Amino acid sequence: MRILISCVLLVILSLGLVFALEQAPFGSNQIDNADKPGRFYLNQGMEKTGAANVVTSVVVTYRGFDTLGEVTILFIAAIGLGAVFHSRKKVKRYEKEKQSASLILQTGCRFLFPLIVLFGTYVFIHGHLSPGGGFQGGVIIASAFLLLFLGCEEKKIPMKSMNTVESLAGIIFVGIGLAGLYWGESFLENFLPRGMDYMLLSGGVIPIIYIAIGFKVGAELAGIVAGLIERNP
Amino acid sequence: MIVSIFLLVIGAAIVLCLIRLIKGPTATDRAVALDTVTTVTTALLVILALVFKRYIYLDVALVYAVLMFIGSVAIARFLEKGI
Amino acid sequence: MVERIFKKSTTRVRIFLYLFILLTLVWMALTSTLHWQELTAGVLISFILSLFLSKSYVGLGLPTPTVKTLSFLLIYIASLFKEIIKANIDVAYRVVHPKMPIRPGIVVVKTELKQDLAKLMLANSITLTPGTFTLDIAGDKLLIHWINVSTQDEEKATQAIALKFEKHLKRVFS
């Protein structure tokens, strides 16, 4: 019975997907034909901000202050988790014996860990040129730490240096905003030379802000992962 | 033209894996089916990059491969009562 | 020149250099351009990351990158590819055949390799070759699921499954 219901649900879902996606012209530029607000950003974003990825130009410049708020919310969530899980007395660890990972998994995780961190760095440094950005790159870095946790139990995340990295990244973000206020006219305004379009050094302050966001999000999410795993009931 | 045949075959492969995902008698069977779907989908994303002539879809495929590898390892460690 | 630096330096510095070169190569493949901005950024990032993360490579048993080792590695990869292609035709035949000619079973295989990385590569090669995959590993023994068991003896199974990779890997990691 359960199998029958799930089959019917699957067929309905797939039919719905097919009918919904049939109308969407993938890959074509539809927004030029209509008079929509998105058109302004698509046409003007590149020359105003110098970022090839329009989403990035919106997230970091047009609503950069909002992004600061989002990062702060994530920070507060991490603090809240730490406060809930923190306890003065030593919690008794897991009565049942845990199965440790096999040698192959341990070695593989240790081998892959720096490569995945490098890939996360690549994603957030190229945030103004390709899809992705600070949040996505930070999530990839945090998942690298999760892999380290799954692979070898004896490796601990250095929480102190994590907190240092996180605070430094936050200070850099706010400092760039204040520098824009000093040299320009508004908070988070671009005060660096624009550089050549489609190159790594373009978009003024956008790459720097995204590096700061990437490290901040990565450190926060790794801290959340560590908090959830260390406190295994 | 020929690419659409490839896409159809890949769609059939994913449907076969989904059958095992629904039928699978044990949890491990389902995890194996999911892992196979992951690999097939990575190939599908790369072929879609060729269809739409978008270089950046390769990045998407790489991100998908990384995250689903970690997901598979997490499921496996959970099933063997490691975490 | 690289060889001389590798031979003179201490273990920690060697691991650092290893990770640095590896990360720089991966960065170059990721960006796939030779523009100076990307290259500078890649070298800088690889340097910082390998400074902080080289701890996770300690004790893996990385081989010394001499010309000889690299050529042995290439031979190993070539033989691995040959085996992979054979493996796929074999498994595809078993799957498609209407009678499904399989005699599955679990056997034990011995290895003489010492380094962690060598064991990882051996296990991965066994997983990718005809009808065998690694279930578990402990010390110098590997537990292997075999889709078409032809022998149950430990020595003979080692001969049939592991030896063709082990002889290449032993030369790479010596």
Next chain:
Amino acid sequence: MHIAGMIAIGIGVLFLFLGSFGIVRLPDVYNRLQAGTKCTTFGCLFAVLGVGIVEPAWFWKALLVSLFVLLTNPISNHALGRAAKKSGVPLWDGSVVDKSRDFPSYANTEKL
């Protein structure tokens, strides 16, 4: 160049399909893992490299994707197989031999 790449993609897609077919057809978890590991890794490798051959500018990134799949797929499949063995999934009735009792950590698990 174009035709060679397309042929490579075709081989890869065919093996992806055969792997999925094996997942449905074979009798127990371990045999399914055999099909799932080998055919899909090989198929993914060939399809991605074929795309790299069709568009030569993409070759290096395609190579990176295929190397990553080649490295991680056996590891995750090993982890899944070990999970199946540790959680006590039985072997298929037609299995010939089970030597896992000779192995240190499985000494007191049930045979077959």
